[in-house]
Amino acid sequence: MERSVFFDELKRCSQIVNDVFYQEKYRESFKPEQLRDAVYSYLSRPAKRFRPGVVFFSCGAVGGTEEQARLAAASVEVYHTWTLVHDDIIDNDSKRRGFPTIHEEYRLKAMDWGYQPNEAKDLGRNVAILTGDLQHAWAVRLLLESIELGVPVPVVLDLVGRMENELTNGLVAGEALDVMYAAKPITELTETEVLTMLELKTGVLYEFCGIAGASIGLGQSAAENGLVRAIGRFARQCGTAFQLQDDILGIIGDEKLLGKAVDSDIREGKRTTIVLHAFSNASSKEQEFMVETLGNPEATEEEIQKVKQLLIEYNGVEYTRHLAESIVNRAVEEIEPLPDSKYKELLLTWAKYVVNREF
Amino acid sequence: MERSVFFDELKRCSQIVNDVFYQEKYRESFKPEQLRDAVYSYLSRPAKRFRPGVVFFSCGAVGGTEEQARLAAASVEVYHTWTLVHDDIIDNDSKRRGFPTIHEEYRLKAMDWGYQPNEAKDLGRNVAILTGDLQHAWAVRLLLESIELGVPVPVVLDLVGRMENELTNGLVAGEALDVMYAAKPITELTETEVLTMLELKTGVLYEFCGIAGASIGLGQSAAENGLVRAIGRFARQCGTAFQLQDDILGIIGDEKLLGKAVDSDIREGKRTTIVLHAFSNASSKEQEFMVETLGNPEATEEEIQKVKQLLIEYNGVEYTRHLAESIVNRAVEEIEPLPDSKYKELLLTWAKYVVNREF
Numbered sequence: 001m002e003r004s005v006f007f008d009e010l011k012r013c014s015q016i017v018n019d020v021f022y023q024e025k026y027r028e029s030f031k032p033e034q035l036r037d038a039v040y041s042y043l044s045r046p047a048k049r050f051r052p053g054v055v056f057f058s059c060g061a062v063g064g065t066e067e068q069a070r071l072a073a074a075s076v077e078v079y080h081t082w083t084l085v086h087d088d089i090i091d092n093d094s095k096r097r098g099f100p101t102i103h104e105e106y107r108l109k110a111m112d113w114g115y116q117p118n119e120a121k122d123l124g125r126n127v128a129i130l131t132g133d134l135q136h137a138w139a140v141r142l143l144l145e146s147i148e149l150g151v152p153v154p155v156v157l158d159l160v161g162r163m164e165n166e167l168t169n170g171l172v173a174g175e176a177l178d179v180m181y182a183a184k185p186i187t188e189l190t191e192t193e194v195l196t197m198l199e200l201k202t203g204v205l206y207e208f209c210g211i212a213g214a215s216i217g218l219g220q221s222a223a224e225n226g227l228v229r230a231i232g233r234f235a236r237q238c239g240t241a242f243q244l245q246d247d248i249l250g251i252i253g254d255e256k257l258l259g260k261a262v263d264s265d266i267r268e269g270k271r272t273t274i275v276l277h278a279f280s281n282a283s284s285k286e287q288e289f290m291v292e293t294l295g296n297p298e299a300t301e302e303e304i305q306k307v308k309q310l311l312i313e314y315n316g317v318e319y320t321r322h323l324a325e326s327i328v329n330r331a332v333e334e335i336e337p338l339p340d341s342k343y344k345e346l347l348l349t350w351a352k353y354v355v356n357r358e359f
Numbered sequence: 360m361e362r363s364v365f366f367d368e369l370k371r372c373s374q375i376v377n378d379v380f381y382q383e384k385y386r387e388s389f390k391p392e393q394l395r396d397a398v399y400s401y402l403s404r405p406a407k408r409f410r411p412g413v414v415f416f417s418c419g420a421v422g423g424t425e426e427q428a429r430l431a432a433a434s435v436e437v438y439h440t441w442t443l444v445h446d447d448i449i450d451n452d453s454k455r456r457g458f459p460t461i462h463e464e465y466r467l468k469a470m471d472w473g474y475q476p477n478e479a480k481d482l483g484r485n486v487a488i489l490t491g492d493l494q495h496a497w498a499v500r501l502l503l504e505s506i507e508l509g510v511p512v513p514v515v516l517d518l519v520g521r522m523e524n525e526l527t528n529g530l531v532a533g534e535a536l537d538v539m540y541a542a543k544p545i546t547e548l549t550e551t552e553v554l555t556m557l558e559l560k561t562g563v564l565y566e567f568c569g570i571a572g573a574s575i576g577l578g579q580s581a582a583e584n585g586l587v588r589a590i591g592r593f594a595r596q597c598g599t600a601f602q603l604q605d606d607i608l609g610i611i612g613d614e615k616l617l618g619k620a621v622d623s624d625i626r627e628g629k630r631t632t633i634v635l636h637a638f639s640n641a642s643s644k645e646q647e648f649m650v651e652t653l654g655n656p657e658a659t660e661e662e663i664q665k666v667k668q669l670l671i672e673y674n675g676v677e678y679t680r681h682l683a684e685s686i687v688n689r690a691v692e693e694i695e696p697l698p699d700s701k702y703k704e705l706l707l708t709w710a711k712y713v714v715n716r717e718f
Contacts, residue, residue: 029524031532032539086492090485126449126538129488130531133445136495137527144520153512160519161503165388168496172489173390179485180391 006349007048013056013073014049016066020074020142030134038102038131039138042081045097050242051076054209054350055216058231060343061335064217068149072159072212075142079163080205082135087175089128103128140164143212151216158221159212167208174200181271186291191276198243199236206239207232230334234347237331242354244324247272249359251311257359263304269295273323278316286310324355365708366407372415372432373408375425379433379501389493397461397490398497401440404456409601410435413568413709414575417590419702420694423576427508431518431571434501438522439564441494446534448487462487499523502571510575517580518571526567533559540630545650550635557602558595565598566591589693593706596690601713603683606631608718610670616718622663628654632682637675645669683714 020026021043030036052073059069087093088101095101100108107124115123140160147156177197181189211222211232222228249258250265251274265272279290293299293307311317328351338344379385380402389395411432418428446452447460454460459467466483474482499519506515536556540548570581570591581587608617609624610633624631638649652658652666670676687710697703 029528031528032535034539035531035535086488089488092481122451123538125484129445129449129491130535132488133491133495134527134531136492137523140499140523141520144516144523147516153516157503157506157512157516161500164496164499164503168493169388169390172394172493176391176394176489179482180393 001345001349003349003353006346006353009057009346010049010053013053013066014047016056016070017049017052017074017077018043020070021078026138035127035130035134038106038127039134041099041102041105041131042084042096043077045099047097049077050350051080051205051209053346054206054235055213057343057346057350058210058213058235059217060213061231061338061341061347062214062217062227064213068146068151069213069216071142071146071149072151072216075139075146075163076205076209076212078135078142079139079167082132082139083171083175083205085128085132085135089125090175090179101128102131146216152219155215155219155221158223159208159215162208162211162222167204170200170204174198174202174204182269182295184271186271186275186279186294189271189276191273194271194273194276195240199240202243203236203240206242207236210235227337230337234331234334234351237327237334238351238354241324241327241331244273244320244327245355245357247274248317248320248324249357251308251317254358266294266304266307267297267299272316273320274311274316276316277319278311278314281314282310321355328352328355360704360708362708362712365705365712368416368705369408369412372412372425373406375415375429376408376411376433376436377402379429380437385497394486394489394493397465397486398493400458400461400464400490401443401455402436404458406456408436409709410439410564410568412705413565413594414572416702416705416709417569417572417594418576419572420590420697420700420706421573421576421586423572427505427510428572428575430501430505430508431510431575434498434505434522435564435568435571437494437501438498438526441491441498442530442534442564444487444491444494448484449534449538460487461490505575511578514574514578514580517582518567518574521567521570521581526563529559529563533557533561533563541628541654543630545630545634545638545653548630548635550632553630553632553635554599558599561602562595562599565601566595569594586696589696593690593693593710596686596693597710597713600683600686600690603632603679603686604714604716606633607676607679607683608716610667610676613717625653625663625666626656626658631675632679633670633675635675636678637670637673640673641669680714687711687714 021040027036030039055069055073055076056066060066084096085102088096089103093101094104099105103124105124106127107120110120110123111117140163143160143163144156147153174197178201181193181197211228214228214231215221215225218225218228220228222232247265247270250262250270250272253262255262275290275294279287282290290307290310293303332348332351335344335347380399386395389398414428414432414435415425419425443455444461447455448462452460453463458464462483464483465486466479469479469482470476499522502519502522503515506512533556537560540552540556570587573587573590574580574584577584577587579587581591606624606629609621609629609631612621614621634649634653638646641649649666649669652662691707691710694703694706
């Protein structure tokens with residue numbers, strides 16, 4: 001399947017979930033008005049909507065309809081959004097999808113309203129905390145309302161329970177580990193730890209998307225049908241590989257295509273398999289230099305370029321590319337038993353895309 | 360019923376929900392370990408557990424068993440806890456139940472670990488955001504698992520939907536209004552606005568407790584049984600009156616009994632019906648003085664005492680007392696149809712307590 005077909009399909013999926021988001025019954029439930037705007041802020045920005053896509057494609061691949069999966073697809077996007085809003089506060093990030101993060105957006109607004117700098121910062125943080133909380137609840141509500149679309153009650157109960165146990169606990173643990181690892185010396189981290197963190201931060205939500213779509217399509221929960229679990233594993237692995245490719249593009253990506261500086265991962269000292277692998281192969285003098293430069297916001301352009309060279313030279317990038325490819329190859333095996341269909345093709349195209357993409 | 364019997368029963372309820380909290384299957388789901396400790400921090404501190412109490416008593420009053428209501432009771436306490444954790448960040452509060460708030464607790468820890476002051480503050484905030492997120496999910500999970508105790512699926516679905524729609528949307532709106540009103544001039548606020556805010560911040564969660572207990576006890580949802588709705592209204596009104604009594608104690612309470620300074624409401628410029636009522640009766644010169652002093656952290660002890668006198672003299676306290684009593688009287692009428700029982704007595708004793716309590 002052409003990649004352009006895949007993206008056209010994603011756009012169609014995006015339209016379906018957008019229509020859900022803007023239903024009057026949801027819009028009017030968020031009060032006061034200022035907070036409602038914040039709830040819709042990220043959702044109104046351009047995004048690829050991979051997660052709703054995986055829900056729709058997984059549902060279709062087992063014979064389900066898009067109509068049945070509509071609210072679950074909207075739910076996973078809203079769920080993803082609350083984690084972004086809270087993570088952006090945690091990471092002190094100021095941009096998201098090309099615009100200010102929620103806490104930054106409302107800090108700027110408060111400055112316009114005449115708040116003192118400290119008060120404006122607090123207000124931005126407060127709006128962002130409450131916005132994420134509202135979205136978290138909204139995600140559960142959307143999933144629950146799948147019952148109205150004819151999804152069997154046991155399937156919905158299983159999904160809500162999974163969302164609020166394995167998914168949230170996994171995702172929050174991943175975010176916490178990410179914060180903790182950033183403060184740990186490179187020498188004290190193992191590749192397994194980094195991969196587990198990536199799986200928790202990205203993989204478990206994709207696994208949830210696969211399980212949601214497949215169990216809605218089949219009318220059976222993951223415990224009842226092995227195919228649901230297989231599609232879940234497929235999506236989990238592709239999600240993890242997506243993140244590895246992200247790390248690669250963070251070193252050798254094209255700034256123009258990515259629309260962001262590619263040095264930030266080095267400046268922030270991000271702990272990736274690229275860094276770990278190259279570090280283990282470097283000489284002790286080079287290791288010393290890497291420790292000094294990685295995570296040093298005042299590193300010179302020259303030093304950044306030198307680290308970049310070392311990461312490539314010592315096969316950090318190449319190694320991670322192989323890792324991502326082997327993960328995707330295993331993932332693809334999981335869904336081989338599926339009958340041929342447009343939706344299976346879409347899942348396979350996504351799997352190929354996650355490791356071949358250049359932005 | 361003696362008040363001491365009521366408190367003994369609350370202690371018993373507290374024991375039941377504590378046993379739920381510390382079950383291995385819950386404890387082990389929170390990772391990493393540092394975050395698990397944070398999730399249990401507030402739950403391990405002394406607290407009266409009114410909300411689980413209302414769940415148990417409402418369930419018992421319609422003929423249900425405590426065993427059936429066990430997980431729902433634990434759920435409402437965990438739910439309450441996440442809102443406290445996030446509100447404490449928002450309000451920049453440093454104490455909760457006699458100990459540091461989560462964000463303050465982890466800020467202090469980070470200082471001990473050698474973090475810079477700014478980094479320590481961020482870390483405290485980050486732990487608190489993630490802790491509340493985990494507790495939010497845990498509350499949904501506990502409620503859902505009520506199915507395992509034999510609570511009918513439609514009742515559980517109704518309760519989870521209610522928690523993540525009316526309850527969360529109401530509570531978050533209440534918190535947002537509280538923050539917004541604190542920045543508004545007294546003259547621009549109406550009593551209705553203040554009462555609505557109180558109802559959202561406190562009433563809706565108590566309403567949920569009443570509905571949860573009664574619908575579990577009856578095996579019918581609020582839509583199916585008017586008694587469930589009546590008990591919900593009872594609990595909502597008592598919760599709102601509880602908050603009004605809180606405002607009264609914030610002016611004329613005994614510092615020793617309350618274990619906290621009673622001037623803080625005046626210093627923080629809290630918008631209460633006491634302030635609104637007294638303000639409307641005061642002379643324009645006195646109004647001017649009140650506007651200057653309320654919310655002025657640098658007000659002298661003498662000025663605080665003068666405002667206190669005005670609030671009493673112009674019947675702000677008396678008016679609010681009558682308001683709270685009339686709300687509780689209406690509340691009590693709602694549950695008159697219930698047959699006599701220990702649990703009905705407990706609900707009535709709670710209703711009396713919320714307006715007569717001195718701490």
